[in-house]
Structure formats: structure tokens, C-alpha cells
Amino acid sequence: MRTRLTLRAWGVLAGSVALLVAGQLLGYPLLQVLAGAGLAVVLVSVLTVVRRPKVVVERVLYPDRVECGQPALARLLVRNESTRRQPAFVAADNAGPHQSEVAVAALAPNGVATYHYELPTSRRGPVAVGPLVLRRSDPFGLVSCRVSIGSAATLLVHPKRYAVRTATGIRQRHHFEGPVSAGPLRGSIDLRRLREYVPGDEVRHVHWKASARAGRLMVREYVDPDQPRLQLVLDTRTSALTAGQFDTAVSVAASILVVAAQSGQRLRLTTPCGTDHDVQAVSDLLDELAKLEQSATTNNPLEALPVTRDGGALVVLTGAGLADLPNLRSSYRPVVYIDLTHDEQAFHTAAGVHVIHAHSAQSAVDAWNAVPA
Template sequence: MRITSRGIGLLITGVLLLVGGIVFGYPELAAIGVAAALAVGMSLAAGLLRPRLEVGRAIEPDRVMRGEECRVTLEVSNARPWGSLTVVGEDYCGPRPVPIPLVRLRPGRKTTVSYRVPTERRGVVQLGPLRVGRRDPFGLARVQRPFGETGQVWVYPYVHPIAGVPSGSSRNLDGLAERVPHGSSTFDSLREYVPGDDLRHVHWRTSARIGELMVRERVDTSRPRIVVLLDDRTAVHHGDTFEDACEAAASVVAAATRADLSVHLLTASGTSLPVAADSSGYLDVLAEARPHTDEELGQNGLAGIAERARQMQAGDTLICLTGRAAPEDLGAMMALRGTYATIMIGLFGPQQGPGADAGFQVIAARDAAEFAQLWDGIWS
């Protein structure tokens, strides 16, 4: 609650009249000053009466691709059984307020307002709460209170169409990297039998030895496993290169899931997400992603991230998406050639020298759209 400029002026005038009336012996001036101060006090007291408003919020849809349409609809109703309300509100859409002009609400009546959420930038847009302001009839005081619940809109990075993904190499249990025909499988482990298992997969020798039915678990070695590493360090990104890296990551993961490949999304800040073929959870992660400083990460360049990728051994193809990579960063990627059969580096923004002849494929692109074109030229 705050006093308006009109209220401040009236209060100062009233105090001056009161003091002047007392000092110079004019009771009429003092009475006028007291009346002015009382008017301001009554306006403040009126603002303490909290209006009974019910606010409903509908977001359609709450997850959109960058540039797509998203609207918020607010339904505001006067729940008081008596007395009309004239209110003006503003809803917060991210850091900026959106003015919501509300009509005069009679008891039990409601009004509906709608506005468009800006989706030009990737990220999570925080919505609300709706703040409703009231003024007294004389405009001396103004109070603003929050009503209703808040909401969120996930703005996904734009997914560029990509024609193909690397076929990769598959690793058998002996640790050898080899290409295998589609549909082949190999033994992975033994587990207890559960109703519904195919009896042809029962390992009878082990079952006889331990006294319980044991079933062979087999894995499809023909499915390449791809690790997408998003470098979210502030030091390597300039301008919109981080946004381009997020779009490239979304495009690669989307193409891999369409091809029914196993994908693992990894970020320098610590996110490790295995992506299911029918899941879009990786888009939530990419919408929430932000650059991190070296102090936040607590590790030395890309070397620490590469060590995490080595320990994971989550795939046979590693795709690293970064900004302006330093020579030591490329060296850290070179050290992974014994762990990953295929390594690709995506560099965004102006480069001083990508080091393309470093034992792995390098795509240097100005933005995500050019990255998709260069990618198709290699893998389609």
C-alpha cells in the first residue's frame, strides 16, 4: 500500500495548514488541515479492506517451440455478495508486467482477459501472480495485492530438420568395437524368471545349480548409442552461440529418437539424462539450460567434463556442442577417442581455428541453421 502523489500533496498541505492554524491562531485553518489528514487516513484504511477475488489461470499450451503461439487466459470474478469492485491489474510475464484492464465487477460477476506470451526466446517464462490494484474514490492511496496462482511456460529451442544421424559402432561384451547387422543381439546378464518370460530364454544349467529359474537378458547390439554433450560454460559462448548450441542439441536428439536410437544428453553443469524414444523430457532440460561460470562448475575447462563422459561410457558416438573452443578443449576431446568410436565437435560463432584435422569430425557453423545444413552434408 502506498500514498499517491495526490495524497502526499494533500497530506503535506494539511500538516502545513494545521501547524499554521495553531501558530497563528486560526482554528479554521487547523480544522481544514485536520480534515485533509483524516481524508488521507480514511483512504489508507479503505485500502486495508481486501477484495474477495477469485482468479483462474489457463495456459494454452504450456510447452511450445520457439516462435509458436502461446496464450494466457485469466478469469477474474468478484466473490463478494455485495458491493461492486473497480480494479486494475497487471500480470507478470517473466520480468515485465502486462497491464490487465479489468471492467467494473458486480457481485458474483466475472470477466475474462487474455494476452500472448512472448516466445521469441528459449527459456522458462514465469507467469503471475496477478496483482490487482485499488484506488479510493479520491485517488489518495493505492494498494496492490497478489491473487491467484502462478504458472510457467517452457519455450523449447527450435528443432531444425536433420536428415540422418551417425550409424556408430556397437560394442560387444569383450570390449571390441564392431559393426553388426540390424536386429542382432548378445547375452548381457541373468535375472530371475517372472511370469510371462519366454521359456526358451531360461538358462537351465544355472537354474539347476541355484534352484531358481534364471532367464537370459539379451541386448540389441545393433542400436548405436549416442551421447550429446552440451557445453554450457559461460567462457566459451558469446552472443547467441549458446542458443545455437541448444537448438543443435535438440535437433540431434530429435533425429536420433526418430531413428529409434539410444541417446544420452549430458551437460557440463551436471545434467545427465537418458532419453527414451517416446520422451520429450530432454526439451524441458534444454529449455531450462543456462550458461554457468567456471566458479559454479568447479572444474577446469572441458577436461573435467570429458572425464565424466569417459566414466559414463554411455555410448559409442559422442557429439560435443560448444562455442569458441580453446586448444586444450579440443585436446580433452581427443583423449576420448579410445572410449568413443566416433567423435564430432560442433563449434558455433566465429572461430580462430577449429582444428578440424584432429582425429574427429568438426562442424564450424555461424548458427544452428547452418549447423543443420552442414550436418546433413555429412550424415545424410
Template sequence: MISRSGWGALVATVLLLASWPLLHYPELLGLGVTGAAVLVGGALWMPARPRLQVVRRVEPARVAQDGPARGVLTVTNIGRRRCPPFVAVETVAGERVTVTLPSLAAGATGQVEYPLPTARRGIHPIGPLTVGHSDPLGLFRTGQSYPSTTRMWVYPTPHPMAPLPTGRSPELDGRTSAVAPGGGVAFHSLREYVRGDDLRLVHWPSTARTGTLMIRHNVVPHEPRMLVLLDTSAAPYTEESFEAAVRVAASLAAAAFHGGHPVEVRTTAGARAAAERGVTGQGALLALFAEASLGVPGDRGLAVLPGFGATAEGAALGVVTGSPRQAELAALGPALRRFAVASVALLGPGGGAVLSVPGAFTVAATTSAEFAERWNRTVR
């Protein structure tokens, strides 16, 4: 491929050679022949492409939105002669990133670092890398692709927010559920014996009545669990309000995790992740929010809430959505009764001020920052 400067040299050479028969100036002929020789020399240079080995890594591979991230290219010249300086280009998150690589002697290895754009949330593929090769005068240019690919997770930066409200349990031992951790002192239910159970927990009256060995299922009370549901259906959102909703959902999940609560996050499209402090980290939660997308085919929106299984029973629920129709919110009432406390976040133009959710603590805002301010002021 001829570069812009190469096209200029070609046009000038043609004009010089064409004008000599008319003007008969030896100087014009000399300049034209020199230009032709330079173009031929550049063309002969191009087949001798540098032989390179390219390895890329991203540091860190998971980063908060607008946080610092860098790519590191390690390039080895595996050819038998020195390669000239060259330019590498790749696309990251819709932006072209250009990296200048130094000249390398045969067998030498060089390393170059360059910043990566992190303004857009998502899981961004990086690569393949295209290395531009040109002649010494830059008259010809070509690109060679290297299949060095990787991915970078950019998750929303959580706002400092108070955890979901959990309410107060009227029971002396605290609220219990089938999914609460076992081994506590609070009685939840009777179940059949499983090999390995403590025989001291056998409930003999029920065993005698049913003919089956029955065990007292004791659990740990007073461990409120958090469930954050992000509505990913297309109807309630604009592009801006969806990004605000994702950041609010990530903020609520991070607040629950740092508050020491077991937390589970779901999307209405079916994505799911969970974290428990001291057992698992919040990386899985943030990865879910990094890849959350709007309008996945088959996404039923908030209509999935009544179908949640027993794992949702007794949890503190936080629903994050845009500006759905009032009828959709009103239909959530019966489903919300299964939860200890239900909170609904409404993100969208006008702050969703005219919408209400029966039986739920509701906060509406236009942006994620405005929501965080209202939420903290109201909850605390």
C-alpha cells in the same frame, strides 16, 4: 501506501489549509477541508480489501522460444460486497506483466487472459500474484499477494537440420551392440540364461564347456542410435555462444527423433534424457534443453566423454561445444573411436575456424542459424 496522485492531493491540501490564516479567503478553507475529507475517506476505504480467490493456469505449459503462450486468471469474489476493478502484477522471465481485472459482484467469477513473454529460454516460475487494491480515486494503493504459482518451460526452437551422419556398417548383418533391441536375427554375443529366455537359443557347445546354460544374444541390426552431448562448462563460451550451442544441440536431437532414430541427450554436467519414436516423445529432450545452464559447479566439460559407459558404444555421436582450447579437442581422439561416427559442432566468435578435432566430422559457426545452413549443406 500513498500513490503519486495521493501525494499531490496531500501537498495541495496542506498548502490550502496553511494559506487560509494568512489570506483569510473562505474558499481556500473550503477547498482545504474538502481535500482533507477526501484523504480521510480514501484512508478509511483501504482496510476494506476485496476478498478474492485466484487460480492461474498457463496455456501451454511447454512452449518454443518466441512462441505464443498465455496466462489465464480465474478470479472469484468471495466477499459480501462488490469489489472495484483492480490490477494484478507478476514477474515472468525477468519481465513485469500487468493484468487489469474487472469489478466483480459478490460471489461472481471472472476470467482474464494475458500474453506471457517467451523470448528467454529456461524454466520460469510464475507467481506469486500481487493484486493491487486502491480507493475509488486512486489516492492510496496497496498490494495483496496470492500464493498461486506455476512454471513455464521455454525450450529453444529447433532449426530444420539433417540428422547426425551414421556411417556405413561393414558387417553383413549390420553393426550390433549390447544395448541394441533384442529379439532380432543378428548374433551379438553369448550370455547366461535368464528365466523366460527362448530355449531354442541355447548354445549347447558353450553350455557343455562352461557348465552354465548359455544363450545366444540376438539383436536387431541396422538401428543407428544417436547420442547428443552438450558441453555446459563455462570456459568455452560467451553467453551468446552458449545459447547458440543449446539451440544447435536441440536441433540435432529433434532431427534424430523425427528421423525415426532412438536418441539420447546428455550434458557434461550430468543431465540426461532419452526418447524413442513410437515409445516416448521428445518432450523430455526439450525439457533438458530448457533447463540447461552454464557453469554448474563440478562440470568437467568434454573431459567426461572418455568415461561414458557401454550404452554409448556404437552410437552416432554429436558433440556440441563452444570454442575450447585445441589441446582439449585433440585429447578427444581416443574416446571418439568407440562411436560409429563422431561429429563436433563448434559455436563461437569467428566460427571456430582454426579448431579441428582428429577423427571427427567438424562444423564451426558463429550463430545457430549459420551452423544449420553449413551443416545441412555439408551433410546432405
């Protein structure tokens, strides 16, 4: 807790001392009385404010993950657990560079009050919220008291997503027992991951060694190795995209990948700064894209791509020309190159590569939706 005198209080103190000295020198008792009154006001103000608010304050973010531009709120629950009336105070909460102030009214004994305030969601990325700062001041504005309570929380702002169609032109999804349309494909020979057992799983898929280490039943999850695959390369180099263009690229990547995941395609996300993994869940994907930052690396974003007979579709989001793209046609089909540094929207095919030029996320998505199957 930190208590301090305001500039007004220092002015009152200085004036009171001056009146006291003048009263002594000039022999005017009235000046001495005024000086005493000024000093008494400052002392009473200190005694009024110095007591810490005896309240319990809880802040909850809902939701704690939100798409860029969508509303997110903080709920402030204030409880007076004492048997005395609690004076009013101000609760200040920082959310990134933005500060919200809530005027908490006086609470009766055992009283409860709830307040809501908006959080900024205009920029993608994690937003540090808190800790809360409670402020009290006297009616004359002479003394202020500040105390920090609680812990900081994090609001994760996911990239904005646009309506896109699923990548087409890839091998059609199938299963050895017959064609299917949606849902994970299990029972094939491609091990996707280990997960916790749920009622209905095949007992023969239980992984006993992993179960012994984890202390609970773990099963192998299999998928059809021939279901459609989508490889997306997101260029994080500062030399390729500006900060604004990079945020645009992340939004386009999120739009394409989320729709592909919902349609049952297997996804892989690769960046020059070291990100290279298969996407297992949409929520994890969006969390990673929200935290993704640019890097000063000079690595070629295509260097880490595996060379296979049928790698599925390849989408490259960048602002720099990549001469190796035509050489990847033997491993990936189709190959789509999205350049986000142009002022006008354009689409053409060169050396078997679909090339999209765009200046915004919406124009890139519109061109993507127009790519022939």
C-alpha cells in the same frame, strides 16, 4: 494486504494542515473549511480502498512448456462470489523481468470474467510467473492498496529447434526377427528400463520385486542392443562458449537429438558439468536442455565418454579445440565436431573427423545436413 498514501495524498494533507493553521491565525473560516474538505477527501479515499477485493482469481498457463519464440498465454479467471458488486481493480503479474497488467472491470454479484495476456518466450529457460498482485486505488489517486494472492507458476521455454536430418553412417537398425523401420524394439536381451504395466505386455516380463515395492505391476522394457546409437557431448564450460554461443549450441543439440529420438535411435547426452544419462523421452530431454546452464568447470568434456567397440555416432558441440577427438574414431563412427565460434560457415574432414565451423544455429544445421553419409 498493504495500503499506502500516494505522494498526491501527502501533498493534500500538507496543504490542508497549512490552510488550517492559516485560517486559525488569520481568522478566515473559509480556509478552515477548505482544510476540513481536504482531510475528509483523504479519509474517504482510505475507507473506499482499504477493503480487500473479495474475488477469486485463478491463473492458468497454456501451454506450460513452449518452444523458444512460440506464443504462450496466461488465462486469468476472476469470480465474484459475494452478493455485492465488486469495484474494478488491476491485476499485475510478473513473468521474469516482464510485467503484465490486466485492468479487471467491475463485477456484478456472482459475476465471472476471463482475461488473457502473453508471456515472454524469447529466451530459453524456466520463467517464474507470479504471484499475482491485485491493486486498487481511489478515483483521485490518493490511496493505493496492494495484495498478493495465489502462488507462483513456472513456464518452461524449450530451446528453438531447426529442421535437421537424422545422423547417418551408423549401423543400420535391425532385430533378430527381421528388419524394422520404426517404433521401440522389444523382446531382445538389452534391458532399457522398468515401467508400469499396460494391457498387452508380456506377463513373463513382469518384475515382481519392483511391483511389490511400487504397489503396482512393473514390467521390463527391452530393446535391440544393435539399434543405432547417438552420443552427444554439449560443452557447458564458460571458457569454451559465451552465453549467446551456448544458447546456440543448446538449440543445435535439441534439433539433432529430437530428430534422432523420433527416428528410433538410442541417445545419450553428456556435459562437463555432470549430465550423463540415456535419454528416454523427448519431453524429458527438452526439459533438461531448457534448464541447462553453463559452468565454470575445467573438466575435459570427453573424459566421461565410455570406450566401446561400437559406440555409435559421436557429436561434440563446443567452441574449444579437443585434441582427443581423432583417438575416439575406434569407439565412435562417425565423429562430428561442431565449432560455434567462427564468423563464417565451413565444413571439412580432418583425421577422419567431420569438422563444422558455424556462427549461428541455422548455419550449423545447414552444414550438418550437408555432412556426407
